[in-house]
Amino acid sequence: MPDGRDKRPWLPPRWVVRLAWHVHRGLYRVTGGRVGLWRPKGNRYGTLRLTTTGRRTGAARSVILGYVQDGPRMVTLAMNGWAEGEPSWWLNLQAHPEARVELAGGSGPVTAHAAEGPERERLWAWWRQIDKNLDAYAALRSTETAVVVLEPLPGRAVP
DSSP, rough: OOTOOOOOOOOOOHHHHHHHHHHHHHHHHHHTTSSOBBOOBBBEEEEEEEEEEEEOOOOOOEEEEEEETOOOEEEEOGGGGOOSOOOHHHHHHHHHOEEEETTTTTTEEEEEEEHHHHHHHHHHHHHHHTTTHHHHTTTTTSSOOOEEEEETTTTOOOO
């Protein structure tokens, strides 16, 4: 817009968002992981596969997420497709912070935490560089979107 304000965010119907998630995961599975994950480059995010422990079942649960790299750490947003409520993977991490990530070219164990204070502000600003309309999308949710940091376990760097 000429006055510099964010444009009004538009989201496709929820069924379209969910279908896209299923197709992405399906491509990853069908190709044995050769398609579906990529590293962040410049002002573009990458994708990773996160496997958490179910908070109720104890079963392994996997999801593909966008992320940016912050040194050895990976940073993602618990946005639930900008819908209300927390995504299940984030609820699982809050109950069991230990998880596993798979990246294009490697995998390893991580521990998760929500960024707070100046760390959150810095990482949110980084995501804002990738998506200029980030604040407008976040305003669609009634709760603050968690900035989730996935940190490799000491001595176990994720390639």
